[in-house]
Amino acid sequence: MIRLTHDGAVGVVTLSHPPHNLIGAEFIDRYCTAQEDASLSLARQLAAGPTVALRVIKRVVNIAVNEGTRAADEALSDELAAMWASNDVRRGTEAMFTGGPGTAVFEGN
Known part of the structure; x- marks a missing residue:
C-alpha cells in the first residue's frame, strides 16, 4: 500500500502480521528481506514510471x-x-x- 502523508511525503507500507505469526528469527529475517525487496521493487517502478x-x-x-x-x-x-x-x-x-x-x-x- 502506498501512503500519502500530510506533508506530501510518500511512504510504501508493507504487509503487517500479528505477533503470534512471527515465530523464530529465521522467519523474521526471510520475511523482512522479502518485504524490503518488494518495497524497493515498487519504489523503482514508481520512479521509472510516469x-x-x-x-x-x-x-x-x-x-x-x-x-x-x-x-x-x-x-x-x-x-x-x-x-x-x-x-x-x-x-x-x-x-x-x-x-x-x-x-x-x-x-x-
Missing part, C-alpha cells in the same frame, strides 16, 4: 483528503492540463503505439 501523472494523482488525492472531493474536483482540470502538456504524455503515447504497453521511458517532464 512521474508527472503520479504527481498529479498525488496532488489531487491530497486535496481530496485535506479539503474534500469538491475541492479536488475543482483542482482536477488545472492538474490534468499540466499533465497533458508534459513531454511524458507524448513519450507514453508514442511508446504505446510503436512498442506497446510498458515500453515508455519517462523523464519526469
Whole structure:
C-alpha cells in the first residue's frame, strides 16, 4: 500500500502480521528481506514510471483528503492540463503505439 502523508511525503507500507505469526528469527529475517525487496521493487517502478501523472494523482488525492472531493474536483482540470502538456504524455503515447504497453521511458517532464 502506498501512503500519502500530510506533508506530501510518500511512504510504501508493507504487509503487517500479528505477533503470534512471527515465530523464530529465521522467519523474521526471510520475511523482512522479502518485504524490503518488494518495497524497493515498487519504489523503482514508481520512479521509472510516469512521474508527472503520479504527481498529479498525488496532488489531487491530497486535496481530496485535506479539503474534500469538491475541492479536488475543482483542482482536477488545472492538474490534468499540466499533465497533458508534459513531454511524458507524448513519450507514453508514442511508446504505446510503436512498442506497446510498458515500453515508455519517462523523464519526469
